[in-house]
Amino acid sequence: MDPECARLLPALCDVLADPRQPVADDTCLEKLLDWFKAVTEAGSSLLLLQDHPCLVELLFHVLKPQDLSSRILSFVLRLAGIFAAQENCFQYLQQGELLPGLFGEPGPLGAAAWAAPSVRSGWIQGLHSLAQHPSALRFLADSGAVDTIFSLQGDPSLFVASAAGQLLVRVLDLALCGPAEGHISLQAWDWPACARKIVCHLEDCLRSEATPRVTQALHVLTTAFGHCHGLWTQGLWVQLSPLVARLLEKDPVPAPHALVDLLLSVARSSMLSSDPGLWETAAQTLSRLSPTQAGPLAAGILKLQDCPQALRIQAFGVLLQPLAFVLEATAQAPGMPGLLEGAAGDLMAVDTLPPSKSACVGLLCSALAHLELLQPLPQRPSPWPQAPLLAAVVAILRLCNGSAAPNSEAGGRLCAMLGGCVRVQRAALDFLGVLSQGLGPQELVTQVFAILLEYLVSPDSSPTVLKKAFQATLCWLLSSAAPPGCCDLEPYAQLVLGELLSVLRKRLCSPCWEVRDSGLEFLTQMTRHQGGQAGFRQALLASEVPELTRQLLQDPESYVRASAVAAVGQLSSWGLLAAPSSPEHAATPQKTPLEELLLVLTTDSEGFPRRAVMRVFTEWLRDGYADVAEDPERFVARVLQAASGDLDWEVRVQGLELALAFLEQLLGPCGPSAVAPPGALAQALQALCRVQLFEFAFRSLFDCDRPVAQKSCDLLLFLRAKAIPSSNSQEAGDGPDVTSVEAALRRWQAGEQGQPLGELAPEAVLAVLRSMDLEALQDTLAESSDHVERSPQSLLQDMLATVGVLGDNEADCY
């Protein structure tokens, strides 16, 4: 502890112990605890208490009958726990009978303060901290704390109840782990009394008819198997698994969610997953729980690396069941292979979906979401029923938009329940997008494109659904370009594209900005991937989409303008932004895309479009876009001039990014060594001076927004590495006089940014770079801006000051 903190500590302890000076801010106490924890972890708690008797006094102070606030009481309980975590300090505190006074019957346990949840929570957390050594275990056993913890499991405060469960696990672990672990029997009846007591309690709970008690026990076990890896966990599972299995005999099965959590926790534990009984219980659970309850278990099982194949098949069946039902209910003619055939055989009867709309929608959405997560995993079930899954998703989407015409009664019911349901539509479209990685039979792929087009065309598609439909369409279009990336789209995809562009044309005129925005995003992505393909180029140029995109640069909504900027950037990169054909524009010379985007950068009132322009420009510079490559210097100069004056710090950061790209083009890419050859370097520096890159970079170095300064620092470091060999870095002998430059920089640092830098010669730049301690600046910038305020000293001062202010306010009130 530094001396200044040590000096402040007694005053703070006085304040904390004084009920007339309430601490206004709970977070201060939390920070204080964090600090004490750090201090005790770094050194001896006993020494700390001996050096600072005020702390011991504070702890003892609580024992006196008085009107202390519950938050201080809770704080002291937790603080005592932190100190007592070290055995010698525990014994030191025990000598003064402090711990029984705090955690035993005479303490807050029996007092009125116990009614406050924060005190009960502090009590548990204090014990949790101190339960680290055998003495603590004896203390816990002798003080009767364990019984109190049992009762706190049912506490009305969920935080307290949950912490009580965790404390039980901690106590069990303490009792059964440690040096004697090797001798611990796998039979629970040989365990220490304290552990036996907890196990008996858990058994009682599992046998109980009251669901909340069962839930408590399951939560404790889930925590134990999830967090503890001692041998004893095996013994515990052996002891309790029959009781867990017996829960499945009840109707309904109590606490299904907690049960699922427990089984997954056991299955993931390397100590326990070898138990064949576990898989049997899991299998039974899958068949006993409703599809909605069993879904998370099934998904969890399928994500496991290692589990019996039969169980995996069963679990997959659970996830597929809702989709299989949909498929069956909407089947136009028998003969279509069912989803469950082959996957789960006839283990699961496809019977009914939940009767209520919300339950049915919830089940379908969760099944779709689980399958979506499963699809890309290497351990996903094999064979993956790609075709029936595609058929099922298409059927769901048809039910949602009302275009399905099922003959069966179940189909009719589904139609009524899913019609217009946005949640299901979104989940199904997400999954459909993921399924594009697997393709499928041509006939189904055609259906996929047909339903996607229906969604894109339908005026009833909500903006969020439309966005997902665009994303899924993109996935399918890209996956149907075969072989990937080098060939045109398949003929049917080409057909789809024609219709798609006509839809896109209309969507870009939508009165709803979200729709225009997702349309533009789709166009940008599509162009990025397909801009070089003849089929795509032809279709796009024949449509009015490029012209509409250009018009959207003037959209009233800034997000749309930003997306339009990105789209225009992509389109013109690929030469797809043809001059407008309408006669009214023919008279006036058309601006080039570069000019249009520069206009956005200099005039747009919102940050998003300007940031988008900077991204496009950086990309253009890197990719050698024709208009830029013509005269890159002029381009960079214009852009940097605009960016340096921008009020948005992200635009300025982007400006530096563009400057970096320019540097890399002149001096070669970032590399471990690679000092540029002198000739090239001189030319490059000349160019950099001409575009006034240094003025921008130096100015940014002292930018009030830290990311800008950091970026600039990185850029200058890169330049220095390229320009000045490391052996030469300290050499500042006969360089040019840079005092005026340095003076200007100092003034900038002081906040006088208006000061001009004047003409900079390359030599002067190099000299300034040599003289600047950029590394130190980088370190300073790397520290978060509140690093000064976060010191413990500052915390103590703040707390004392707040109390003082409170006092003043009181006086004012009189």
Add this chain to the structure above:
Amino acid sequence: MCHVRMEQKTTAWKPSIWNNLGLSETLLAREYCLSGHPTLPCNVLKFKSTTIMLDCGLDMTSTLNFLPLPLVQSPRLSNLPGWSLKDGNAFLDKELKECSGHVFVDSVPEFCLPETELIDLSTVDVILISNYHCMMALPYITEHTGFTGTVYATEPTVQIGRLLMEELVNFIERVPKAQSASLWKNKDIQRLLPSPLKDAVEVSTWRRCYTMQEVNSALSKIQLVGYSQKIELFGAVQVTPLSSGYALGSSNWIIQSHYEKVSYVSGSSLLTTHPQPMDQASLKNSDVLILTGLTQIPTANPDSMVGEFCSNLALTVRNGGNVLVPCYPSGVIYDLLECLYQYIDSAGLSSIPFYFISPVANSSLEFSQIFAEWLCHNKQTKVYLPEPPFPHAELIQTNKLKHYPSIHGDFSNDFRQPCVVFTGHPSLRFGDVVHFMELWGKSSLNTVIFTEPDFSYLEALAPYQPLAMKCIYCPIDTRLNFIQVSKLLKEVQPLHVVCPEQYTQPPPAQSHRMDLMVDCQPPAMSYRRAEVLALPFKRRYEKIEIMPELADSLVPMEIKPGISLATVSAVLHTKDNKHVLQPPPRPTQPTGGKKRKRASDDIPDCKVLKPLLSGSIPVDQFVQTLEKHGFSDIKVEDTAKGHIVLLQEAETLIQIEEDSTHIICDDDEVLRVRLRDLVLKFLQKF
């Protein structure tokens, strides 16, 4: 006057009162359905001796069978070939013309009237109008059926209804057509015609449009009402209009007596558009809810359609094309103009002119601004700023929206393309729209956007085929959809729902869509054109007033806690559907029989009244009492209505039922009296 509700639990009262009143005829309420069109209803409700016509809709889809009436000579239409039978017989070629495989009647368009034969319409006491679209048949009813009653409607309904009728008459009268076709209506000939003419119903009753004179006369019979205003009809029922949220001044109606309530829901909307929101709360506790005028396009969401409308409009105009919007002069057009007001600047369409062409365009735009009290809250508050409630005022001020009575005159000077034109009639058979269809139909740059849901757009376009212009169908129907209906019914919980048969099954084209029908418990009762429906409730109670002096003379006896009974001897006086119990005339003192009494002065025969009995006979205790009094061998049998106590020895049978007890014994009067007295011990007398 004191009001006593005669809630008799004993059965003795009710039959006697009903019988005395001779009201058994009117116990049932009936509904006569005169229109087959669920959104253009015309029903007659007979309820408590009143005959009420609910709406007076005119089915104009019949006009789709006719050729359009062009404003200027159209060589294309006048050169269409005549239609001849398969055998080459061309006797109909003057009446029927063929265009792109469809056959049209070349005559003045005619309308399909509500049924006039089902009920004598001269007996209709009142007509209640729910919105301006549902009154278009009014002149046919009020001027040609001997109708002498009153029509009730709100002021905006009447004013805008007048505009719609005026526009209709104007559209048809300004293009006089000499020819009137009637040959094709002959049943034997009609059979030979191609569809849809072959299947057209009741063509013989189709009529030409009314005249302005008839319109004025019909409208003069309307009495204006305000929302929640209670109107007494002959003292028998009270009718009240409630806001229905669909259009300016649109109403639902409550028709109620003291103990029965019928709600008539016609053309309602829960969406926030320009009219006052729908009053749902007042519809609660209805015995019967008659549900008509739901959305015609249940699968189209009005918001999406407006979006679609705007996108297509912008797309066309940006390409240099013109947009034609066939529409009515009032209603959705206000909302469309408001959406466009917000949209045109953002879509860069500020320089595009919008034209609204209708003989009543000016009045419609101005009327909408003055009916502030009938508007939604937002628009009402604008009036106090003061600002015009609708933004189309600003569009007019800034010259973005211009309106003209017709294409002739000023319009031709101002006309600039590309442009957007709103004009009627949505059937595309008459009005200025015919001209624009002819003018713009040949170019694929132009677009016609259908927003009114009343006509099938494909049928409307049939006489213009082949057509190069793009056609977009964005029907905007803000009336209730089936999900909203189901919520509404859950909210207001009527005992019974009555609706057109079209609402009780999914649409024929989407037979699997079980969600596209009215779903309620008990299932809705349905009706169809020319059908009479007994409404599913019986009137049980009638309110009777008791004169104070008579009420004073009553001596109530408490027979159960909270329930008192009193016997009443009175004269029931009934006039104007009001019933009053008056004290009986005092018995005149005998005057020695010198004067001859007139028969009418006779005092009603007051028989000596036996005491009235009440209570019930507990069988077990009764049997015990019988045993106590020496009867043995008693057997009790349960029957459907009560019990039979058999005294086998005495060969006697006592039948105990809920409201009667019979002692059946063989002429043993002593025994009967003894038993009667034992029975009476268990009953109270008063």
